[in-house]
Amino acid sequence: MPQVTLSKRINELMVLAVLEHGPAHGYQIALSVEERTGGAFSFQHGTLYPILHRLEDEGRVRGAWRGEGRRRKTYRITTAGRAELQAGADELERQFRALLGLLRGTHAA
Amino acid sequence: MPQVTLSKRINELMVLAVLEHGPAHGYQIALSVEERTGGAFSFQHGTLYPILHRLEDEGRVRGAWRGEGRRRKTYRITTAGRAELQAGADELERQFRALLGLLRGTHAA
DNA sequence: GAATAATATATAGGTAATCTTTATATCGCA
DNA sequence: TGCGATATAAAGATTACCTATATATTATTC
Numbered sequence: 181m182p183q184v185t186l187s188k189r190i191n192e193l194m195v196l197a198v199l200e201h202g203p204a205h206g207y208q209i210a211l212s213v214e215e216r217t218g219g220a221f222s223f224q225h226g227t228l229y230p231i232l233h234r235l236e237d238e239g240r241v242r243g244a245w246r247g248e249g250r251r252r253k254t255y256r257i258t259t260a261g262r263a264e265l266q267a268g269a270d271e272l273e274r275q276f277r278a279l280l281g282l283l284r285g286t287h288a289a
Numbered sequence: 290m291p292q293v294t295l296s297k298r299i300n301e302l303m304v305l306a307v308l309e310h311g312p313a314h315g316y317q318i319a320l321s322v323e324e325r326t327g328g329a330f331s332f333q334h335g336t337l338y339p340i341l342h343r344l345e346d347e348g349r350v351r352g353a354w355r356g357e358g359r360r361r362k363t364y365r366i367t368t369a370g371r372a373e374l375q376a377g378a379d380e381l382e383r384q385f386r387a388l389l390g391l392l393r394g395t396h397a398a
Numbered sequence: 399g400a401a402t403a404a405t406a407t408a409t410a411g412g413t414a415a416t417c418t419t420t421a422t423a424t425c426g427c428a
Numbered sequence: 429t430g431c432g433a434t435a436t437a438a439a440g441a442t443t444a445c446c447t448a449t450a451t452a453t454t455a456t457t458c
Contacts, residue, residue, distance in 0.1 A: 225435085251436065274329065334408085338408060
């Protein structure tokens, strides 16, 4: 059984959460995460784009190139991605509560 | 500016939190984390011991070998470690709230 | 008394994710 | 026309975690 790690999952969930709000391309997603977390989280583009490619390969988002001029790839969340966002957020919240309980010394029942 | 990552920091803070409760050796720390997070978090010992060594090198915990028989290294949290636990827990809680706000679509003010 | 399981620590080596850097290209503004 | 912002991609370095192994003691069970 692997140890619980959060970063990878968190990054993916943040991307899905932004797309749940509406379609966006990579650059917009990065800005949106920073803005909507009050600067608490951010993406280096060297991190973000591989994540988008991974999510697309696995069918959790769908990307489409936008026609003329500057190349932009607009991503949409899929049904599978939406389901994962829901489940992932629930699981993450459960873990956070357990973690904060430990850190605060008030481990809940 | 590096992207915000949580795992490394979380692992260290969990160790410090257990030691804030009282001195313990590595094996006890691993058990305690699992028990006090209801199984939500666990340590592989290949992960835990390097973390303990790092924390000791950096003065956030102090380790002492317990004399005869089975070798055991008992760790205590230092003043510096205690300060970091406090600050780290505050920071982490702030990040969690921001993250959950994003994931839930209810980004707070 | 011998075998086995649990306790206890350590480290080497592989994998995977992130970070840094670089490359490419368009658009708006001065 | 040059610069900064927008936009995507990928190569290479770093780092952390996971797996596996090694070693040794104590307790249990047969």
